[in-house]
Amino acid sequence: MNPKYGLPKNLMGWVDANRASLKPPVNNAALFPDGNYIINMVGGGNTRTDFHDNPTEEIFYQIKGTAYLNIWDRGKFDRIDLKEGDVWLMEPHLQHSPQRPDPNGLCFLVELKRPKAAIDTLNWYCPKCATLVWGASMELQDLVADLPRTYEVFYALSDAERTCKHCGTVHPGKDYAAWHAIRQAHA
């Protein structure tokens, strides 16, 4: 037969054929782009400063290497590690910022197409005091196109626009190492 979303594929064979898309700056590719699940493989060599508020659940399966999620929860930062072999179901609206510094990392990630009128938000928090510096909400149509458009808006803000209204710290924009260093200095 000719199933609607294609025949089963060998996962690691597919990874080998799609290695280029799993490297920065794209870092992810869809395994079955036509279905109602968003099934992505996410590569490594990538860190980021945004926190994602997803109105739906996400399933993580860290196939190779390690990764971690910075979490923002009610004004405090936390961290969840994804060790090689770990599988995890994340609840809706847990604000997470995935860090994948391992260039050989591979994570199988399943999301849902968003129901009508569901809102995704990207937030950037002050590394010193965890106050919201800037954020944007959207009805997400396309995971790969819609989020990067918002990153670019934030990265283009001036230092004044990225200054924390609570403590005066300047958010370093897309520079995760700088963001993390300020955070560690005040942990």
Ligand SMILES: [Fe+2]
């Ligand atoms: Fe602050």
